[in-house]
Amino acid sequence: MNPMQRKKDRIDKLAEQAAGASADVPDAGKVADTGGVSLIASAWRRLRRNPVFLVGLAVTVLFVLIAIFAPLLAPHNGQTGYLLNQVTPNDPVPGGQDGFPLGADGQTGRDLLSRLILGSRQTLIVGVCATLAGLAGGVVLGTLAGAFGGWVDTVVMRLVDVMLSLPSLLLAISVATLFGRPSQWTLIVAISVVQVPIFARLLRGSMLAQRASDHVLAARALGVKRGPITFRHMLPNSLGPVLVQATLVLATSIIDAAALSFLGLGNPDDSSPEWGQMLGKAQDYFDVAPRLAFWPAACIVVVAFGFTLMGESLREALDPKTRR
Amino acid sequence: MSAAAYEPEVRAGDSLLSVRDLVVEFGGKGRPTFRAVDGVSFDVGPGQTIGLVGESGCGKSVTSLAIMGLLPARGNKVAGSATFDGTDLLTLDQREMSDRRGRDIAMIFQDPLSSLNPVVPIGVQVAEVMQRHQGLKKAQAMQESRLLLDRVGIPDPARRLKEYPHQLSGGMRQRALIAMALACKPRLLIADEPTTALDVTIQAQILEVLRELVVDSGTALIMITHDLGVVAGLCDEVNVMYAGRIVESASRHEIFARPEHPYTHGLLGSIPRLDGTRAGALHAIPGSVADNIPWTGGCAFAPRCTNATAICREQSPALEADPTGIPDHLLRCHHPILPGTDSTHE
Ligand SMILES: Nc1ncnc2c1ncn2[C@@H]1O[C@H](COP(=O)(O)OP(=O)(O)OP(=O)(O)O)[C@@H](O)[C@H]1O
Ligand code: SF4
Numbered sequence: 001m002n003p004m005q006r007k008k009d010r011i012d013k014l015a016e017q018a019a020g021a022s023a024d025v026p027d028a029g030k031v032a033d034t035g036g037v038s039l040i041a042s043a044w045r046r047l048r049r050n051p052v053f054l055v056g057l058a059v060t061v062l063f064v065l066i067a068i069f070a071p072l073l074a075p076h077n078g079q080t081g082y083l084l085n086q087v088t089p090n091d092p093v094p095g096g097q098d099g100f101p102l103g104a105d106g107q108t109g110r111d112l113l114s115r116l117i118l119g120s121r122q123t124l125i126v127g128v129c130a131t132l133a134g135l136a137g138g139v140v141l142g143t144l145a146g147a148f149g150g151w152v153d154t155v156v157m158r159l160v161d162v163m164l165s166l167p168s169l170l171l172a173i174s175v176a177t178l179f180g181r182p183s184q185w186t187l188i189v190a191i192s193v194v195q196v197p198i199f200a201r202l203l204r205g206s207m208l209a210q211r212a213s214d215h216v217l218a219a220r221a222l223g224v225k226r227g228p229i230t231f232r233h234m235l236p237n238s239l240g241p242v243l244v245q246a247t248l249v250l251a252t253s254i255i256d257a258a259a260l261s262f263l264g265l266g267n268p269d270d271s272s273p274e275w276g277q278m279l280g281k282a283q284d285y286f287d288v289a290p291r292l293a294f295w296p297a298a299c300i301v302v303v304a305f306g307f308t309l310m311g312e313s314l315r316e317a318l319d320p321k322t323r324r
Numbered sequence: 325m326s327a328a329a330y331e332p333e334v335r336a337g338d339s340l341l342s343v344r345d346l347v348v349e350f351g352g353k354g355r356p357t358f359r360a361v362d363g364v365s366f367d368v369g370p371g372q373t374i375g376l377v378g379e380s381g382c383g384k385s386v387t388s389l390a391i392m393g394l395l396p397a398r399g400n401k402v403a404g405s406a407t408f409d410g411t412d413l414l415t416l417d418q419r420e421m422s423d424r425r426g427r428d429i430a431m432i433f434q435d436p437l438s439s440l441n442p443v444v445p446i447g448v449q450v451a452e453v454m455q456r457h458q459g460l461k462k463a464q465a466m467q468e469s470r471l472l473l474d475r476v477g478i479p480d481p482a483r484r485l486k487e488y489p490h491q492l493s494g495g496m497r498q499r500a501l502i503a504m505a506l507a508c509k510p511r512l513l514i515a516d517e518p519t520t521a522l523d524v525t526i527q528a529q530i531l532e533v534l535r536e537l538v539v540d541s542g543t544a545l546i547m548i549t550h551d552l553g554v555v556a557g558l559c560d561e562v563n564v565m566y567a568g569r570i571v572e573s574a575s576r577h578e579i580f581a582r583p584e585h586p587y588t589h590g591l592l593g594s595i596p597r598l599d600g601t602r603a604g605a606l607h608a609i610p611g612s613v614a615d616n617i618p619w620t621g622g623c624a625f626a627p628r629c630t631n632a633t634a635i636c637r638e639q640s641p642a643l644e645a646d647p648t649g650i651p652d653h654l655l656r657c658h659h660p661i662l663p664g665t666d667s668t669h670e
């Protein structure tokens with residue numbers, strides 16, 4: 001099986017799960033809790049008691065708060081070379097000391113801790129923007145394909161397959177070249193383009209399941225037109241799995257963003273620090289100060305881990321097969 | 325072929341919907357064609373209730389979906405006619421049909437929970453139908469839907485209006501669905517097993533709502549069911565279907581007093597009696613529709629029929645008038661169970 005097919009299969013499996021979540025028919029007479037709203041309520045009841053979810057949620061919330069309040073939390077600004085005077089040819093990276101617990105970020109003598117804190121901002125912006133853009137694109141394409149079916153579906157899904165086959169790295173390089181120089185925006189475009197097909201396929205799958213559902217048939221039996229059928233009856237009932245996927249995708253966006261900036265495809269301007277970019281710069285000092293690589297890497301891993309824990313437990317909670 | 329044998333005949337009252345020789349075939353490339361409905365004809369007039377009865381898979385739902393134009397867009401072929409008030413519905417395109425659905429003909433389904441949109445409040449779903457066909461403003465439509473919920477017997481309609489389907493009980497959900505179907509005062513209502521998913525007491529209440537509707541508004545009702553109790557309580561005429569064809573058609577009284585087709589006989593025998601007078605006589609018909617042989621070259625019921633003889637396996641019986649001469653009692657059987665000649669049932 002080629003990687004492309006594997007990607008597709010994984011997405012289709014997700015869509016299937018999602019379809020099951022909204023289309024499973026309860027036993028006759030039993031007051032079942034499968035309605036969309038109660039589905040979320042019962043999922044939340046189980047999530048509240050799931051330690052995995054709580055850890056993920058805690059990490060995520062902490063990260064978001066740090067990113068939002070970064071300028072207030074950072075003890076110093078990220079630009080001034082406070083420790084410049086301690087830089088010597090033998091010891092180019094001043095170590096931890098009073099007021100600068102993690103020491104300097106390299107020969108420039110800036111405060112590493114402050115730059116890590118400020119870096120969370122870039123990471124969050126790139127991750128969230130890329131995911132939102134990918135989500136928007138995917139929802140538009142998936143809705144088109146799912147609502148119209150037929151040749152529209154065929155054309156849209158061909159396009160999506162082409163996008164799915166593009167490696168994000170290659171795409172980022174092309175986008176950066178296209179825009180003239182790499183920046184955080186080329187990064188966002190590159191990452192989101194890779195996500196569009198994931199969301200599109202996922203949404204199309206659950207839209208198709210909705211199309212065959214009883215309540216859509218019942219609405220059609222009363223003459224409800226295609227517009228309201230799509231936007232009131234099909235789309236809201238299809239979004240659940242897509243939103244869960246979005247939290248998972250946030251984790252990969254953050255890792256992707258870090259990887260691309262590490263390779264120099266992100267914002268080259270180091271006055272606004274970014275974890276991947278810091279990791280890249282740390283290579284120059286790897287023998288003398290491996291901690292310069294360790295801290296940004298640790299941040300990336302912890303944050304991505306938090307989003308993944310949260311997303312996976314969300315998905316599990318919404319999957320009818322694991323529900324008791 | 326027997327499909328055409330049931331010629332349109334004069335029936336009491338003028339008919340509102342008149343279905344003639346309806347055939348629905350499923351199939352497509354790579355799949356063998358399958359006749360789910362095979363030459364079905366019936367009439368229903370204003371204020372009249374007819375029943376379509378038969379076991380699971382005999383084509384009841386497909387018949388009604390074909391009339392409504394709701395079969396999947398591809399992979400099926402529909403033939404025959406369904407004349408509603410002078411127009412053959414089967415010749416209309418999707419847009420024209422969509423204008424009529426909900427306004428002239430409405431349909432309610434078996435499972436009230438899955439037939440309602442889980443993320444939209446009940447009131448909005450009822451109002452939606454009125455906004456679609458009567459061009460009402462949202463506020464006006466909401467006002468109307470409150471009255472409508474009240475009329476179908478939902479207590480505290482002002483509050484229920486804002487609630488979501490999962491907050492309602494099964495019976496109330498079905499009432500809400502009926503309210504949606506009645507929103508534009510359709511002249512024909514098709515109810516596809518509307519009570520199957522409900523408790524017995526709730527079933528009776530829902531049937532009462534439907535009965536009042538027919539009596540008060542003169543709505544024509546097609547009642548699809550495999551529950552003969554529902555037939556007994558509601559239907560004027562009964563069409564018993566087997567494997568896509570009508571095998572017996574008569575008034576309610578006739579069907580219960582004198583079931584002549586072995587299949588109808590079996591169905592009636594299979595109603596358990598609460599008083600136990602027929603203790604042990606719970607008459608499950610052996611086999612299932614899955615044993616069907618196609619109607620071509622014999623009777624589809626033959627493998628399960630206790631009266632079957634050689635001719636049943638060679639010649640497909642036609643839908644014909646009852647041999648004892650009772651009017652409006654049609655049968656499709658070589659060896660009907662006639663009064664006095666009942667050899668197989670006590
Ligand atoms: N879209 C379809 N494609 C192929 N076959 C179909 C399709 N819809 C229904 N059928 C077949 O047509 C036959 C009649 O189905 P139908 O749903 O009308 O049965 P029914 O009498 O309503 O049964 P039930 O009491 O279970 O609702 C069944 O054998 C079914 O498998
Ligand atoms: S035709 Fe023969 S097999 Fe068919 S129902 Fe009548 S007796 Fe039974």
Ligand SMILES: [Mg+2]
Binds near residue numbers: 384385386516
């Ligand atoms: Mg059915």
